[in-house]
Amino acid sequence: MLALLVRLGILALVAVLLFLIVRGGRWFVETRRRQALATEPLETLPGLEKLLARAGQGSEAATEKAGMEIASAVRILAFSSDDCRQCHQLQEPALRRVQAALGQRVRVIEVDAPTSPALTRRYHILTVPSTVILDAQGYAHAVNYGFASSQRLLQQVDEALAETV
Amino acid sequence: MESTTAAQERVLRVDTRLGKFSQGCTVLLTALAFVLSQPWLVAVTAVVMALSALVPAASPYRLLYKWVVVPLGILRPRLVEDDPAPHRFAQGVGAVFLIAASILLFLTKATAVGWALDLIVFVLAGINLTVGFCAGCFVYYHLGRLGLLPRVRYEGGFHWRGV
Numbered sequence: 001m002l003a004l005l006v007r008l009g010i011l012a013l014v015a016v017l018l019f020l021i022v023r024g025g026r027w028f029v030e031t032r033r034r035q036a037l038a039t040e041p042l043e044t045l046p047g048l049e050k051l052l053a054r055a056g057q058g059s060e061a062a063t064e065k066a067g068m069e070i071a072s073a074v075r076i077l078a079f080s081s082d083d084c085r086q087c088h089q090l091q092e093p094a095l096r097r098v099q100a101a102l103g104q105r106v107r108v109i110e111v112d113a114p115t116s117p118a119l120t121r122r123y124h125i126l127t128v129p130s131t132v133i134l135d136a137q138g139y140a141h142a143v144n145y146g147f148a149s150s151q152r153l154l155q156q157v158d159e160a161l162a163e164t165v
Numbered sequence: 166m167e168s169t170t171a172a173q174e175r176v177l178r179v180d181t182r183l184g185k186f187s188q189g190c191t192v193l194l195t196a197l198a199f200v201l202s203q204p205w206l207v208a209v210t211a212v213v214m215a216l217s218a219l220v221p222a223a224s225p226y227r228l229l230y231k232w233v234v235v236p237l238g239i240l241r242p243r244l245v246e247d248d249p250a251p252h253r254f255a256q257g258v259g260a261v262f263l264i265a266a267s268i269l270l271f272l273t274k275a276t277a278v279g280w281a282l283d284l285i286v287f288v289l290a291g292i293n294l295t296v297g298f299c300a301g302c303f304v305y306y307h308l309g310r311l312g313l314l315p316r317v318r319y320e321g322g323f324h325w326r327g328v
Contacts, residue, residue: 003202004200004201004202007199007200007201007202008200010199010284011196011199011200011284011287014284014287014288015291017288018288018291018292018295021292022292022295022296025296025298026296083310084306084310085306085309085310086248086306089177089248090177090246090247090248093176093177093246094246097176147246147247149245149246150246151246
């Protein structure tokens with residue numbers, strides 16, 4: 001009987017520890033997310049042109065045009081890296097589905113996390129894949145650490161679009 | 166784990182409810198085994214998890230889920246975009262821990278270590294059940310990054326590539 005109680009006690013202790021670890025982890029991630037959401041709009045960042053160039057716009061004129069176009073659309077910054085399996089296997093197809101569903105209203109900008117320290121610091125990126133939804137003004141509307149499904153992204157983009165209209 | 170085929174525009178899907186059900190059962194079984202001090206329950210859980218990892222179609226969790234839990238309306242399937250391979254790997258890791266625990270509990274005097282392994286599985290399954298963080302998947306992705314794992318790809322069945 002005593003042994004049973006001791007074992008129950010140990011199990012309860014383990015469960016409490018587990019609870020505290022989970023609480024601590026959640027608090028840590030939420031703090032990061034709050035900081036990321038509170039950053040200034042991305043328009044003011046000088047690195048934007050570079051980003052757009054990386055997103056596939058070649059000439060200067062095209063970049064300018066794309067920049068104007070982009071200013072009125074919701075953008076998704078998709079952080080990934082070469083060796084990130086989940087990014088290529090799951091996140092990229094999900095982003096493609098979002099792009100296909102929303103067309104011109106959304107712009108997906110791929111960001112290579114290891115070579116973009118300014119952006120990863122700015123949005124407190126903890127892991128890849130991560131996605132940041134920017135509304136038309138460039139404010140971070142939502143930040144997803146880890147894989148975000150296409151349903152989730154669509155919902156967040158819809159919210160960001162509704163906010164701006 | 167549930168998965169659909171390449172035909173559906175190659176979207177990888179996993180039934181999270183089946184995952185949660187499996188994790189819940191694992192948490193319950195490992196906790197019961199420890200509290201009641203029943204090594205055979207550890208062995209049973211080890212076999213169940215090994216089956217889930219090696220032959221998902223014959224997983225007792227899956228059969229119970231498919232033929233009892235879902236028909237009774239206790240849980241409804243919910244397919245989400247996810248890669249089934251890391252979850253399978255994670256169940257394999259759990260099975261290895263529990264097999265090691267069973268060996269220690271049955272054949273050696275180091276029962277404390279055996280129960281510690283049992284509780285590690287309890288904690289990791291508990292974390293996955295409550296917050297959805299899958300420690301085994303984390304290990305899987307990192308092993309993949311280091312190039313230590315053969316690249317396992319899921320396409321309706323397992324294909325070994327670049328071994």
